[in-house]
Amino acid sequence: xxxxxxxxxxxxxxxxxxxxxxxxxxxxxxxxxxxxxxxxxxxxxxxxxxxxxxxxxxxxxxxxxxxxxxxxxxxxxxxxxxxxxxxxxxxxxxxxxxxxxxxxxxxxxxxxxxxxxxxxxxxxxxxxxxxxxxxxxxxxxxxxxxxxxxx
Numbered sequence: 001x002x003x004x005x006x007x008x009x010x011x012x013x014x015x016x017x018x019x020x021x022x023x024x025x026x027x028x029x030x031x032x033x034x035x036x037x038x039x040x041x042x043x044x045x046x047x048x049x050x051x052x053x054x055x056x057x058x059x060x061x062x063x064x065x066x067x068x069x070x071x072x073x074x075x076x077x078x079x080x081x082x083x084x085x086x087x088x089x090x091x092x093x094x095x096x097x098x099x100x101x102x103x104x105x106x107x108x109x110x111x112x113x114x115x116x117x118x119x120x121x122x123x124x125x126x127x128x129x130x131x132x133x134x135x136x137x138x139x140x141x142x143x144x145x146x147x148x149x150x151x
Contacts, residue, residue, distance in 0.1 A: 028054050028061070035067050044075035055086075065090035066100045073107050083107050096127050102135035109146045117143055 026034070031050045038046035051068035054061055069086035072079040087104035090097050105120035121143060124136040131137070 026053075028058055028064075032064065032067070035064075035071075039067065039071065039074075042074070044071045047071040048075075060093055062090040062094035062097050062100065065093065066097060066103065069100070069107075070103050073103070073110070078110065080107055080111055098124060098127055098133065098135040101127065102139045105139045106142050109142055112150075114143060114146055114150075117146070 031054045035047045035050035035054070038044070038050065048068060048071045051064045051071060054064035055068060058064065065086040069083040069090065072086065073083040084104070084107060087100050087107065090100040091104065094100070101120045101124050105117040105124075108114070108116040108120070117139065121136065121139050124133065124139060125131055127133075128136050131140070
């Protein structure tokens with residue numbers, strides 16, 4: 001009876017050889033690369049999809065939370081609530097995350113909260129040990145542009 005059942009499964013295609021992979025699931029690194037590539041093309045839907053999968057698989061991945069937040073912030077209709085949620089998670093996981101500090105500062109400017117953005121600029125100065133790191137300089141320029149546009 002067992003041989004008959006096995007033969008039927010093999011013929012019907014339900015059985016699979018032990019060395020045949022079930023499916024080709026991308027690794028976390030592959031998903032992060034795909035997310036970065038999507039961000040470079042302003043493909044926010046794909047970037048969110050890939051980073052959401054990474055966050056599901058590795059909830060402690062600060063880089064994934066940062067990129068997910070960035071994607072929520074940059075999409076055509078920004079979702080600042082979701083962006084802040086994931087930036088804050090990234091910073092809780094890694095308080096020294098320079099990218100998350102820069103980007104949450106920019107999100108605060110979008111939310112018309114320059115004082116909070118300035119606090120993240122100060123945090124970046126401490127983290128970088130100077131004012132010459134890229135993240136510091138980018139946020140400093142964004143704050144200056146905000147202040148010029150909103151005297």
